[in-house]
Amino acid sequence: MSLPVITKETTQTELDAIVQKAKSASCFLKAISHEGRLMILCHLVSGEKSVTELEDLILARQAAVSQQLSRLRLEGLVIPRRDGKTIYYRLVDDKPKQVLEIVYDLFCRDN
Amino acid sequence: MSLPVITKETTQTELDAIVQKAKSASCFLKAISHEGRLMILCHLVSGEKSVTELEDLILARQAAVSQQLSRLRLEGLVIPRRDGKTIYYRLVDDKPKQVLEIVYDLFCRDN
């Protein structure tokens, strides 16, 4: 594991790098911390879904889901694929999956 | 792993439970997704720190750090211990640590 350690010996350049990474991580976490987006990502872990399917799954309106997907898309977490009229979304990589699995274990198993 | 799967057979009660858990997870993720709080938590992984130490580590003002700690405290992620004038904070459990390690791997290792 080894999380970043900051001491008096840490140079400004190193500090900048750490702050930069913290910013990315922070953005990513903000993107997935929204309740609706969290649910969307959970559903996408089991495979791609259309926007309409997601609307039904998370019980939200079309515009809301579309905007949440838009945010996830801009954040680079999901990618759309058009098939006729419908658009299917899927996870770009397993970053969200990895985090979600931990979070799921933490919040849905025990306690 | 097995993230929650929602089908037409999922009862309302089950749905409610899932939504409830999603809310907890969402709150937790929101708490840790703030850049300053993220850094604070990272530092606390390596052991308890005083407020002043944290101010220096994350280069933020007293009031800001105190407020961020307050939020983490209310969220149940950290706990204070007073020793004379100074107050030391530490992680309540390793929930943050587990998530942070994954996030650190994802954002600070490769890419």
Added chain:
DNA sequence: CCCACATATTCAATTTATGTGATATAACCA
């Protein structure tokens, strides 16, 4: 008691996020 230091709280100002309704675009079909 008074002062200085460490930390917390409060409040107002601002920023950012979110949901909603209306409208736009794109594809398909008659």
Added chain:
DNA sequence: TGGTTATATCACATAAATTGAATATGTGGG
């Protein structure tokens, strides 16, 4: 072409998060 379905985007209103300055609280020392 016109209508319908699926999705995206926009503009606005509202809510939530964040920041900064000021002030309060608690502790130890003289």
